[in-house]
Structures are given as structure tokens and as C-alpha cells.
Amino acid sequence: MGHFTDPTRQNVNMRTESVRAFERHAWSADQAAEALKAHGCRVTRPRTAVLRALLEHDGPIDVPALTRMAEFHEPGIHEATVYRTVATLAEVGIVTHVHAGHGPALVRLHGDVALVAVCQDCGSIEPVPASVVDALVTGTQVTTGFVLEPGHFALEGICAACAA
């Protein structure tokens, strides 16, 4: 199960292909660049490439796949650079990452839908409706005092298609 196959291919892995119905994020490339500068970070070609890849992509994506997408804009960009860029963007508040079960962490733009569910069968990722998330967060807080941060984890289960 190698990590890098043909970097010229644009498509990403199954987990990210089957994403659907995500709300659009509020970030533009310019806004993100401004946010970077405001934190004293430089707006470099690799960072711009990662940012563009994130803006093009709909929904959470893992770093190897993100690297392949960024490579389309910035050939030769290194995976370690993408990891560091993602960390920088997270500090600035542009992205967050979420751990979904066994695989690698998934990166997404901050402001995208908060809570996602990952199908254990097909790997598809679906957003969880805000009303359900609110009920979970407030219910937990009222009964236990625990303040959940729904952006930091993913739910797991079987999607409607696989359940049928």
C-alpha cells in the first residue's frame, strides 16, 4: 500500500471522492493570504498551492491526497512541506484537522461544516446536520459539564447507501 503513485493524476482517494453536500467555506485565497501576513507568515508558492488545493477541494482531505492536488499548482512540492503548511494554516485559524478512525488525519478549511461522519464500509464522509450537533453539544454540557468541540473529531458508522 504505497503512498505515492503517479503524482500527475489529479484524483484523490476514495475517502475524499465520495464527499457530497458540503456547505461552501467562507475563505477566499486573498483572505487566507491576508490572514497569513497578519500573523507574520510569508505567502510562498508552496503555501499558495496548498491553499488553492484546499479551496478547490470540497470537504476533508488527507495530506497525501492534498499534496497530489497541490502538486498540480506547484510541481515537486514535498509532503513534509504540506504537513508544515497545514500546521501553519491551523495556527492562523484557516484550517483544522480531524481524526477519522484508523487512517490519516483529515484537513479541512475552518468554517466548513463542523461535524462529519465517516462510513466504515466505503469511507465516504458526510456532514452531520447542525441541529443534531447542537443537541449533542448542549445535551452533554447540561448533563456532565463537558464542553464538546465538534470540529476535532469525527463520528463513525455505516452510511445510508452501505446500510441498504
Place this chain on the structure above:
Amino acid sequence: MGHFTDPTRQNVNMRTESVRAFERHAWSADQAAEALKAHGCRVTRPRTAVLRALLEHDGPIDVPALTRMAEFHEPGIHEATVYRTVATLAEVGIVTHVHAGHGPALVRLHGDVALVAVCQDCGSIEPVPASVVDALVTGTQVTTGFVLEPGHFALEGICAACAA
């Protein structure tokens, strides 16, 4: 941040020390041994040691800590053996494991409280009330068709103590 310090010490890491208020599981050592035999598995000293450690411990625990506890019953037990034992016990249905954010996976007896929340500040683990879990599962299923399996993931946030 080494993994193994003094194996003769019984205490486990912070994450597992601060567990509290967990429902008691339904397994006894004999029942678990029977379940193993029923699946054609042998009841060996290392497996018994891991099982006893799990029964003694209250709440989810990671494999290094579980190994240290099992070592009390079976000195010299190897961590790789504990990983394999946990996998075997999972096949038999005695345990499940849950991924809680960045750190190692946590093992727990099947039948223990299903959904837990991990504090990002102090690492403490708290059970989420069944009523809240039910609302989440049914709410998600009704609105999206997605069938969540709450035993397979953990929630994250800030516990009541750290929030204060």
C-alpha cells in the same frame, strides 16, 4: 517521552488515571475464558493476564499501560503480545477499541459504556449519558440515514474541571 519506565509500577498514565464514574462491565474472567475457548482459542497465561488487567481496570486504557498492568500478573509479557491479545479479544467480542484524538487507541471491555469524551486539556475520559447518545444516533439516522456506531469513536472537548 519514553514509553516504558519501570514495569513494576502499577500506576497507569494520566489519561487512564482520571477515569471516573464508569458503569461496571458484565464480563467475568471465566466467561471471557469460555468465550475464547468457544472460538477455538487457547487460554494462555499472557491472555489471562491481559484479561485480568482489563477486568481490574475501570474504563478505557491504552496498550502500553495495559501491558504494565498485565506485567503484574505475568512478568515479562511483551507489548506485541498484548496488541495481538487485544486483537484476538476483539474478534471474540470481549473488547473493542476507540481512537481518541492524537494518542494511541484505547482498549475497553465490550459492554462498558459506549460513548466517551476525552478532555483535550487534562486527558481525562468521561462517559456520555445514554440519553444524549440515543438522541445523537437517532437524530443522525432520521435526518441523514447514517447509522452511527458510538463504540468506535470518542468525542473531544474540555471537561468541566478544566473549563473552570
Place this chain on the structure above:
DNA sequence: GTGTATCTGCAACCAGCTCGCAAGTACGGT
């Protein structure tokens, strides 16, 4: 007891991720 299929300890390995370092580059100052 004895035989054998399963299991364990060990060490090597793998995936995901991080880090140290030298070369490269954004960008404020001029």
C-alpha cells in the same frame, strides 16, 4: 504422557508524522 497446532518473545518492519539542516526565497529597507 505425547503430538501438534497455536501462541509468545523478539526483532525487524511499516505507516503516519516530525525534525535538523543546508539551500532557496519572500519581502522590508534602501
Place this chain on the structure above:
DNA sequence: ACCGTACTTGCGAGCTGGTTGCAGATACAC
């Protein structure tokens, strides 16, 4: 437009959590 320098990048080595191949040990059916 050019310089200087501090920040970034590519690269490879390294780290952590977890898995695996193998030879010796052992549970357990007979």
C-alpha cells in the same frame, strides 16, 4: 531595482504507534 536577512523549503533521518515473520515454547486433545 537591488540587498540582506529571517523565514521557508526540500530532503533525509528519526520518532511513535502498531504489525509481522520466525523459531522456540506451550495449551490441550488424545
